Every structure is written in structure tokens, then in C-alpha cells.
Amino acid sequence: MEKYYKPTSRSNETESSSQKKARVELSPSDIIADPGLRKPIDEYDKEIRDQVRRAYLLNGPTQPIGHTFPRKQQGDHFRSFQESWFKKFDWLEYSVENDSAYCFYCYLFKQPVRSDKFGYEIFTRQGFNNWRKALDAFKEHVGGVNSCHNNARRHCQDFKNQRQSVSHVFSSHSKEAEIAYRVRLTSILHVTRFLLLQALAFRGHNETSSSSNRGNFLELLSWYKEKNPEVAKVLYENAPGNNQMTSPLIQKEMVKACAQETTLVILDEVGDKLFSVLIDESRDASIKEQMAVVVRFVNQTGHVIERFLGVEHVSDTTASSLKVALEGLFARHGLSISRLRGQGYDGASNMRGEFNGLQRRILNENPYAFYIHCFAHQLQLVVVAVAKCSSSVADFFNYTSLIVNTVGASCKRRDQLLQDHHDRIVMKLESGDIFTGRGKHQETSLARPGDTRWGSHYTTLVRLFTMWDSVLKVLENVSDDATNPTQKTTAAGLIEKMESFEFAFIMHLMLKVLGCTNELSHALQRKDQNIVHAVNLIVVTKQNLQHMRDNGYDELLEEVKGFCMKMEIPVPNMDDKIPARGRSRRDGQMVKYSHRYHVDIFLVVLDSLLFEMNERFSEASTNLLKCIACLDPKDSFSKFDHDKLLELASIYSVDFSPFDCTFLRSELGTFISDVRNSTEFSACHDLATFAILMVQTERHLCYPLVYRLIELALILPVATATVERAFSAMKIIKTELRNKMADEWMNDNMVCYIEREIFAVIHDERILQRFQNMKTRKIQLSQISN
Template sequence: MRLNASIDVARFLLTSGFPFRGHDESEGSKYKGAFLELLNDIVEACAKETTKAITEDLDGDYFGILVDESKDVSHKEQMALILRYVNKRGMVIERFLGIVHNTIGASFKRKDSLRQHQEDKLEELLKFGEVHTGQGLNQERGLQRPSDTHWGSHFKTLDNFLILFSSIVNVLKDMKRDCPYHLDRFVAENLLSKIHEFEFVIMLHLMFKVLLLTNELNKVLQRKDQDIVNAMGLLDLSKKRLQMMREDEWDSMMDEVSLFCGKHGISIPKMNEGYYNGKSKRKRSNISYLHHFRVEVFYAIIDLALQELNNRFDVVTSDLLLGMTSLSPVDSFANFHKDRIMKLAEYYPSEFGNKELREHNFQLDDFIVYAQKCDSKFLNLKGIKDLAKVMIETKLDQTWSLVYLLVKLTLIIHVATASVERAFSSMKYIKNDLRNRMDEDLLNGCLVC
């Protein structure tokens, strides 16, 4: 009776994400001996049964695995494994399989101080007519930590930093003057010195512009209902805009930086003088400030961004994404493109040899005519997921087996890391600030369930 009750309670806690041992989930907590061992055994058994159920549902079919990592609440690197497959009913299934800004944002008092300086600045701007009131205008901004798994957060952080610069300076001055601890005063003084350097300001503006040019692409790739054709268009646009920025926008950016420096009392070095790295003003290098900022910073960062986009979206990736889009049934297969679909199939040589590719070519011709003109069930589908389910329901997966195979292979391709981000969000519920000492086995068992 006690064992059954313990299992029932453990199952309830696992499905609810509740703690087992209060706020302390570590091995060194007050719960000792047989009870602790039994509890860990129950969690492990539940995790194994959950994994077994997933394996049986998979039934030896094709699957994709996406791996990513992030820091948990105790700053340990955790790895998430996401399994993606299509079940026997044509439904896409995703499972969580395993888990093998700081100075100002750290204090409520400093946050309040930042908010007050922001309000005072806004009142001053309103008084002189530099900003206007109205619904949705001049909303309160704050500094947020950029997220490791949310690309757009870095752009938003830099945007807010530029707008709140004077308020941030005032808060740091208050810290430098009023903080009771010497270390806090030292940190504030050091940060004040850093953010008033010309090199910091030019980097702030440069990174803001680079992230601005890729922000729309980032937002599209983060969406669950991804429009790949639109995403590929935005990819090309981002690369062209970065190249245009590299070739034509140095002077305009320098004008913005100079205006910003003049507004906030930041000294601008003479660009024809020899650059020094900050260690000693007496030891100047053979290159000028202009060469350093334009070639070693401006060009180098833009080239790095372009190279990263080319690496992440190479020819193979582009072929895969465009082939996926060409299979989409949206608007009666409006994006259907036979050559792209055949190119997609060629990337699976184990499944599509010469004989299969030839047969697949014929099946595509028959399938698209049937789907567009002969069966109304294919008219209002919203995506490839719906296409797979309808093919199973109508048993057309057997008639055009190679078409369905490619649809299934397409569905298990991970286009973005949204699933992993949701998994990491779950991890923060399980291992939170009050339970940050739980061991890896218990964390893994809880998350699998």
C-alpha cells in the first residue's frame, strides 16, 4: 500500500512539475536513506517507462534529433535532445528526451532609479517639444538580459541601451556616490569609464545596426508557422543589406556616432592619429584610428555576420528549405515546384536511388493533378502536417508511397530551435532558484516525464 501510494504521488508530482523534497532537491538534503533511494528509483522507473512508450510509438520509423544547450538556473550547461517523428496516423510528434545585464538589473533599487531618471528625461523632452504624447508613444523601457535562445532579445537590449544611455549614466553615478560597498562603487566607476569610451560607443552603434538588418529574418525563423519562401527572401535581403552597409554606410554611421558622442560629452579621437589599445597612451601602433575602426572593426564584424549567414544557410540548407516549401499544400499547392522537390529527394540517396527517383518523378505528376483537381480534401490544408494526415486517412500514402515518404522525411527536419527553447523553459520550472541543487539524474527523470 505504501509503495503504490508513493508511486501515485510521484506520478502526480512528475506530471505537475512539483518538487519532491521541498525547496532542496539535492542528495545532501534532510531526506536520507531508504526513502531517498526509493524516490529516485521511482523517478528513474517512470522516466524509463516514458522513454519506452515513445520508442514504441516511433516503431522503428524515421526520426530527427535536434541537440542544443543552455545554462540552467545554477549556471550549469545542460543539453536538450528533441526527437521528432511522424506516427502511424501521420501526426508530427516532438518529445523532450534528455537533459544530459547584470549591474543595473541586479537591484530593485537600481531599477527604480533607472525608471525615475527615464521619467525625468521624458518630462524634459516633452517640455521642449522634442517628443510628443499619444497612445503607444514613449512607453517605459528597461534593460533586459539578452537570452541565449532568443536572437531578437540582443537587438532589443541594444536598442534600449541607446535610448536609455543618459539614464544609465545617472544610475551609475548614483551608485558610484551612494553605494555602501567599496566593490559596488568600483564596479560603477569602471562601467562609467567604459561606456564613455569612443570604442564602446562605436561598437554599440555598429552591433545595433547589424542586428537591425537581420532582425526581421530572426523573427520569421522563430515563428512556429514558418513561411520558408518568405524566410529565404529575407535571408537574401539581409545579406544584401549587410553588403550595402559595408560598401556605403561607414560615413553615415560615423555621423550618428559623432552626434551621439557630442550629445553625451564623449571625446572623439583624431582619426589620423596612431591607434593605441588602451594599455598605454605612450605606445601607439602603426595603424591609425580610422584604419582600426573601419577595417578591423566595421569591416570585420560585417564580414563575420555575412560568413555566419552563409555557413548556416549554405546551398544544401537552401535546397532543403525550398524543397520543403514546394511540397506545401497551402492555397492548393501554390508553391509546388517539381524540380525543387526532386532536388530535395536527391539528398536522401539511401531512400531514393536512381530507380526510386524515376518512379518518384512519375508519382509527383499524378499526385499534383489529383490533389489540385480530383479530391476536395486537399483544398483547404494549412501545411505539410495536414498533408501527411490526409494521405494516411485516404490511404494515398500507399498509392503514392514515395511522395508520402518524402513528406514524412520533410516533417522530421528541424527548421528552427523553437522546440528546444520550450524544453529549456520547462527546465526552468523544474530546476528553479529554490531547487537549484537537484542532481542531474533527478532533473533528467523529471524532465523526461
């Protein structure tokens, strides 16, 4: 028998198994929005072609609404692609990259046909760009009932309708099985919602049934099953072995469906409106550079909205890489750089570079996407500069950092600080010096000042002032108990420094000064803040600081003297003389105490602060903001200037044609007379509130051109606080313990968590249907209206 059958060795079996083809998985980078950059379907591996088709079908055809299509000469006229063609031909796609049109259905389901069929290559590989004959070519491509295009469309419809597939027909699941499947799927969705809204991890260390650490998803699902008898009937042991719907892959697909539906609501909210973009980049827990993108626009009710669009992993942070990533994100969501009217960045060189930065690259493509340096970052730069404006102030903050580090150097010292502070609060409450109330007298600790953390300098001084006695007590304990001579000497020196008049004077001065800038910083970080109000706030802050410089010294001095009397700190005679700072007594350069504190410290700090404010916030003097300021409704439109608003329209010439400018001239006169005589607008002092009132009174329909100017003013970004909050969310979601999260998985979690107000109200059915359409499922769901 051996001569007929060749014996099979174990080595041959191993060799044949090793030659088996590895399983191919679809990568998110394989799905490219721009039809001119995609690779053909037949170039994908056969195992994932259906997945690719479903991914593209979920995204829909690429139709960049609002894009400025380039014009080129064809024949005797300049011609371009027309946006109205999208409505006439739902299959039509447009490539921004190569200015060509494609067929969505033919790309996905192109059937083998003769090469002479019109559209075989033009609308799938090469791209069509003869706009002079576009309509005739589109109609010819559609052809008759049995044309290649219509056959591809029918294949697409059959592919989308899983209930008519052969596998579904032969599976012949009962109605009861479908009901059980829906209950099971809905239960999983409810658990997923809870975990996403709380930013909790899904996976566990060991997800087997006997494990005590199965992860939040499975543990919460088990608890849900115990509390709901209907769910218990369809989960785990009561569910088919091949349809448990609890695997990690199912979890990720459900989260992806949630994120995509949330993003879809955001994109529907943006619609075809003009918008601005806020961008920043930061490293995540796995040391990957992530770029967060937020869009700012005015919604249908006139409210200023900022929405998180997503995070993109960038290989490097050069301007070219950031722009490629931004274009890819825009293409996936059907947004166009042509609709950009503002850019907001934190001021990093790769962002704001005048010649090669991201803002310049976008301006080269769209000159109306004006760049605004984040006001909150500029304000922090002002604070950092003031903290180093003189040797006395710089020494003060150096000593403050040393005090914070010394007091918080160990858990023992922290506990002593908190306990002593707690005891003093209790004593004051019992004596009636202070009173209880919601949010008052919370447990706190000292904070280190940081140049990159907004408001940290002010927070440090407030807490030091509040815990003054307790800090001194801890320093005394360190001086008494420390075994290290250096620590004893340092603690004794810090006590001496804190109980000096100069330290108390600078602390009170910086509390007043940084208090003004801190209030401005919080105001600038509001999502609905607009450029006009922000500039007004800066002007008011400058006026307050100037008033403090001219008239605030005597009041500050008396306040410091009162504090020193209370804390038994010696107060020097202001007429006595001391050596000028940095000079020896032998040099004879003596100044009075009054000169030192008033001129060398007080005036230097205020002058430095005012100089930095004027230098950093130079945008207020630009022609664009001068024109926008004319829309300010405060004091019955006292800044209204007819000519300046016409100039503003000319700046945004792409949004105001010469015909519009002619009508705007007469519309402005009627508009200003109307709103000044209307009692509805008499109490309006802010442009954002004014826009809302315009919509509520339907005057945005009466004065559409004026309202367009207001929208352009409102979408200019003020601060990148929303992006900073997105990175705070990223630190919650992707932690040191979860540092292996894939980029798409992290992005889906972040979208649902950051935009949880939207995600929480999305109907379950929308998410379930999207989940079903991601791939071919064993059981199909019948459509239920929301």
C-alpha cells in the same frame, strides 16, 4: 541443564545479526532491453526476481520496428530476420546486438525441463538465427498445448493477473476496501500530477506527523484531504497501517508510472515513422554528465513535432560512450538507428568529429542519418566573431562589460539603477512621451554578454541603450561617493567613454547588425522550423545585411547624430583628420573621421559579418539541401526541379526502391500540375504549412512518394533549442538543494515536466493500472475503461 543447551552470548547474537544478508534492491541498469545482452532470470537474487519479471513485462518484448535487419548468406540466398514475424508471434524478440531471435515468455518463466526439448537454450540463452528455417522453428518452439513455451505463457498470464494470486484470494478484501484504495490512490495521483507539472520537490526535511516541514507531497495531500471529505475518509488515520501509500518509494513509483505512460504516448505518436535525433550533454547540479535526447518527426496530421525522450547519465563524453548510451535508450523504447534520417548537435568535437565523432559513428552504421550543425549555435559563433572583428569593436564590448560589472557590482548600485530608471519612466508616462501597455516598461537590469548564451550581446546593448541616463547617473554616484581611488577613476573614465561619439556610433551599429541576427536566432529556435525555410531565412538575412552595407551608412550616421544631440555628446566634423587607430600623430598617418567610421568600422563590421555567415552556413551549398530546396512552395513552386527531386530520392535510396523511383518520375509531373492549379496552395509559402495542407486535402494519399520526400525534408533538424530547453528544465528540477536526485528519479520528473501537454491529458486509469502492475500490491484494482 547447561550440558544440554549451549549458552548464547551477546557477542554471538551480534555476529549472527551481522551475517544476515543485506536487502537486495533492483537497479534500473539491471533491466536490459536487448535480449542478447540480458542475464538469465535465475542469476538474479531471489528477492528481486518477481520485480525483474514485472519490469520486463511493463516494457514488453523487444521488437525494433523499422530496423534494417542485416542480410547474410544461408544456403543459396541471402536471408534476414523479417519484421512481419513480430505480428505472427507476439512472444518473439530480436537482438540487434547479435542478430538473433528469442522467446519473451520462456526467458521470464522458463520451467525446468529436459535439455532435449527444442528451444530450451536456443530461444533463451543462445539465440536463434537460422532464418531459412525460421517459421518452422518458431512453430516447433510453440509446440502443443502442454509444451514448455505454452506453460511459460500460462505462467506469465497468471503472474500478470494479480487478482487471481493466492495472496489476493486469502486477503479477501471487501469491495469497500477496494473503493477506498482507489480513492486513496487517485488522490495521491492528483497530488503527484500537480507537483510534477510545477516541477516542485516531493520530499521534506522531516516527514513525521508532528513536523512543520513535511515536504510538498505530504503537505499538499493533507490540504487535499481537508478540502475533500471523501478523501478524508480513506487517508492517514482512516487507512490501514500497512497501506498508507505515502512512503517515498510509493511516490517514486507513482512518478515512474506517470513518466512511462507519457513516454508511451510519445512512442505511439512516433510509431514506425522516420525520425531525427537531437542530442546535447551538460552537467547537472551534482556535477554528473547528462545526455539529453530529443526526437523530431512528422506526425499523422503533417505537423513537425519534437519530443523529449529522456536523459542518460554518461560516465564520460567520448563519442563511443555517447553512442552506447544512445543505443541503450533506443533499445528500451523500441527505436532503431536504422530509422534515423538526421542528426542535430551543437558542434562540439566529440559530436561532429569527421572521423571519430558521434555523427560519424552513426553514419557508419546508417549512412542516411545526415548530420546538420545546429544553425542557432553557428549563428552565435558568427556573433562572437563579429564582436572581435576589429580593435574598435573589441574595445567597445570590453568597455560595455566593464560598465555592466561596475554598475552591478553591489546591491546598492543595482537598486539605484532600477529606482532611477523607474522614476524616468514615470516622468515620461506623465508627460505623454511614452504610453502604457501589456508587457511594456517592465522592471529590468543590465545583462552581461556571454559567448555561449544565444542573443546575450544584443540583450546587453538593448538594455544599455534603454537605461542610458540611469547608467550614467549611477556611474556619477560611484565617482562621487567611492572611497577607493581606483573605483573613482574607473567610473570617471567610463562616463567619458560612454559620452564619446565613437562609443555611440558602434552601439547603434551593433544594435542594427545584432538585431538582424537576433531575429534570425529566434526564428531558428522554433520547433516546427524546417530546413528549407531556415535556409531561406539565412539568405534573406544576408540580403538585408548586404543592403545595409551598400546603402545604410548615411541613415545610421544621421541616427547617431540625432542621439548625440539629444544626449549632448559632441559630434566631430567628418572632414577633420585624426591619427589612424594604433598610430602616433608623429607618424603622420592621418585619416578623416568619415574614413574612420565608414571604412574602418562600418564596412569592417558588415564585411566580417557577411564573410562569417557565408563561411558558417556552408550547408546551404550542399547537394542535399539544393535538392530539398526544390520542394519549396513559395512563388508557386518556382524552384521545382524534376531531376533534382529524383536525385533526392536516389540520395535516400533506402526509402525509395528502383520501383518507387520509376513511379516517382510520373507522380512528380502530375503533382506539380495539380498544386499549381489548386487555389488551396496558392497562398502557401512554407514547406511545413504545405505538408499540413497535403494531409488536410488528402493529397498525401494521392502522391505518397512526393509526401515521403517532404517528410524527409521536414525531419532534418535545424537547431538544438529543444535540447537546450531540456537542460533549463533540468536546472529547475535538480537544484543545489536537490542535488542528490538519482538519475532515474530526475529523468521521470523531467519527462513529465517537459512533455506536460501530453502528461496532463493522460487518463488517471492508465497511470493507476501501470502503477498496480509494477509489483504485487496488497489490494488489487478492477479494470475501468477510460
